[in-house]
Amino acid sequence: MKKKQKMKMSFRVLILSLFALVCFSGNAQVFEITPTYGYQFGSKLNYGPNYLKMEDSGMFGITLGYEVRRNYMLEATYMNMGSELRIKDRIASPRESRLADLNADWFMFGGTRYFGNDKVKPFFGGQMGFSVFSPDDVDRTIAPRGLDSITKFSFGFKGGVVVMLSDKIGLNFQGNLLFPVQWGGFYVGAGSGGISSGVNAGSTLVLGGFSGGLVFRLGA
Template sequence: MISKLKGVLCVLALIVFVAGHSQSVEIIPSYGYQFGTKLNYGPNYLKAKDSDQFGIYAGFGASDYMKIGVSYTRMSTELRIRDRIASPSESRLSDLAYDWFLIGATRYFKTDKVRPFAGGGLGIVVITPSDVDTSIATRGLDSATRFAFNFKAGVNIMFSDRVGLNLQGNLFFPVEWGGIYVGGGSGGVSGGVSAATTTILGGFSGGLVFLLGD
């Protein structure tokens, strides 16, 4: 919880700093749908279910066609497991939250009422299990912070010079997936947040666009 709070404060501080040195600011609060993902380990697997996501993006104008921005995105889902020793049939393992803090760039291809764009970012993701089923994970599950990056593409449809609608698709990549390192045995599942592979979390979102400044 403390690490997430520090991350949010860092994002807010960066927004305030850059806004003070920028003539154009783009604010986009958003809400969307996140597809689930699955991580296989041997004959077993972990599965994060589909979920919602919400976030906020602040872009600062380097030019009419380019924005440098910071974003925060929150995903909350349920983690399920099938393990031939600890859980032979698929069962709920824990709740799982992803908090993404990213810095990146957005390239607009038009600057009129309909503004298609593409972009990406780099940063960190904080992965936090909670309400763990200790009959399966007998020693609990730990949180972790991983480097991460994302890609996005979509369109802003402007109703006026200041307000519009944002529609976009999102791909999020933890450099190491925030799954669970699983060690099965007679004592159940144990582990922390670590994995040997990267997975993709894809989804889409919509929001409002607010343009401030010149």
């Protein structure tokens, strides 16, 4: 899928998410828009003596939220990470090598509980949804058949603090943990004689990171 198509799909999902939030939050008094940018730590997926590794990367996102009751927000979040996928495989790549660029899109739905006062508000939240991992510019000497995108059920947690600069604008600082369940399933083929190795691990990958952003608070 081309990058422009992915962006169009992401905006469509956000619009649908916003519509869903409006429908399920008819009595909401406050609407928040929170764009963020941060740093996401990579992770490693082991399969036997071999591994696939997702490198550290930047991460941007946007969260749309409605206050369903005071200090309780119902939210839809989109996040994107552009990373690099590396591999060490005793057949395909005995030494660690770059396998492909890797784009990760996250579409998450959940809620956040705020604490504190109107100026400084610590928060904690949970999310669930799905993530799409899309390899690009694959090294065909390692994976001659290329790599397909994979979609996984995902969940996550976040915590941090919002510092309001005024009634309408604030600063968001947060850390997050993301869990794509049973991440894996990339197929890697190697060897002129048709020798191949499969990567189909069943473990849950854990990705942690932190970010900052602006909070635009609209409504009463």
